[in-house]
Amino acid sequence: MDLGIRGRKAIVCASNRGLGRACAEALAREGVHVTLNGRDAASLDEAVRAIDAAHGTTVTGVAGDIAAPETQRALLDACPAPDILVNNNGGPPPGRFQDWDRDAWLSALDANMLAPLAMIRRVLDGMCERAFGRIVNITSAMVKTPLSPMGLSTGARTGLTSVAKALSRDVAHANVTINNLLPERIDTARQRSMAELRATLGGVSIEQAYDEMKKSIAAGRLGRPEEFGDACAFLCSAQAGFISGQNLQLDGGSYAGLL
Numbered sequence: 320m321d322l323g324i325r326g327r328k329a330i331v332c333a334s335n336r337g338l339g340r341a342c343a344e345a346l347a348r349e350g351v352h353v354t355l356n357g358r359d360a361a362s363l364d365e366a367v368r369a370i371d372a373a374h375g376t377t378v379t380g381v382a383g384d385i386a387a388p389e390t391q392r393a394l395l396d397a398c399p400a401p402d403i404l405v406n407n408n409g410g411p412p413p414g415r416f417q418d419w420d421r422d423a424w425l426s427a428l429d430a431n432m433l434a435p436l437a438m439i440r441r442v443l444d445g446m447c448e449r450a451f452g453r454i455v456n457i458t459s460a461m462v463k464t465p466l467s468p469m470g471l472s473t474g475a476r477t478g479l480t481s482v483a484k485a486l487s488r489d490v491a492h493a494n495v496t497i498n499n500l501l502p503e504r505i506d507t508a509r510q511r512s513m514a515e516l517r518a519t520l521g522g523v524s525i526e527q528a529y530d531e532m533k534k535s536i537a538a539g540r541l542g543r544p545e546e547f548g549d550a551c552a553f554l555c556s557a558q559a560g561f562i563s564g565q566n567l568q569l570d571g572g573s574y575a576g577l578l
Contacts (some may be wrong), residue, residue, distance in 0.1 A: 323557030325350030345548030406435035452495035460503035487564035538571030
């Protein structure tokens with residue numbers, strides 16, 4: 320299927336690795352010119368070179384923390400009129416509610432709620448004026464199935480989800496959509512770190528920790544980053560203009576609820 324976005328321009332936040340990079344690669348494969356972002360300049364440069372070599376579209380990189388206003392400004396300088404915005408950022412580590420002080424909560428909110436909202440604010444009016452916009456927020460399955468060890472992530476991302484839903488109704492008339500992707504157990508470096516934590520705390524091997532993860536997924540396996548990237552690319556497509564304000568779970572069929 321031709322997704323109808325060849326020649327469009329995209330900003331993909333925190334895209335030097337993991338789920339953000341998978342989204343950037345899927346968009347570049349469709350002929351989208353992508354602006355990448357990441358805190359680590361070396362891995363960002365590698366991602367830019369690799370995606371450019373594989374897909375031949377225009378690929379640029381802006382190093383920096385997406386939560387920093389100067390990084391946000393630099394991204395818009397590099398891509399002044401984006402048609403697509405993919406919001407992403409690393410989540411806070413798991414922990415205990417009793418250990419999280421005010422600073423911990425503010426840091427989580429800044430990284431996983433306020434930063435993506437700031438990026439949406441910067442691009443939304445232009446998208447509406449041009450009558451095309453696709454905004455995808457990478458959040459977490461924990462938005463629907465919260466667990467207390469992931470409370471920092473859940474709290475911040477649920478707030479983002481609520482604001483995004485409200486905004487989606489305001490801009491749908493202008494062919495601007497806002498949707499969320501909710502990953503669970505996708506085979507990335509973050510999942511590796513979770514497996515290592517489980518192995519350390521539970522006294523099991525990394526392989527056993529991975530086996531436990533797989534058993535928790537109805538599909539019996541971890542998700543592949545490219546599957547996640549393809550879902551993002553479709554939500555950014557011309558064909559997805561009637562899909563907005565939605566939370567798409569990528570969890571191998573594991574969610575037990577109806578809504």
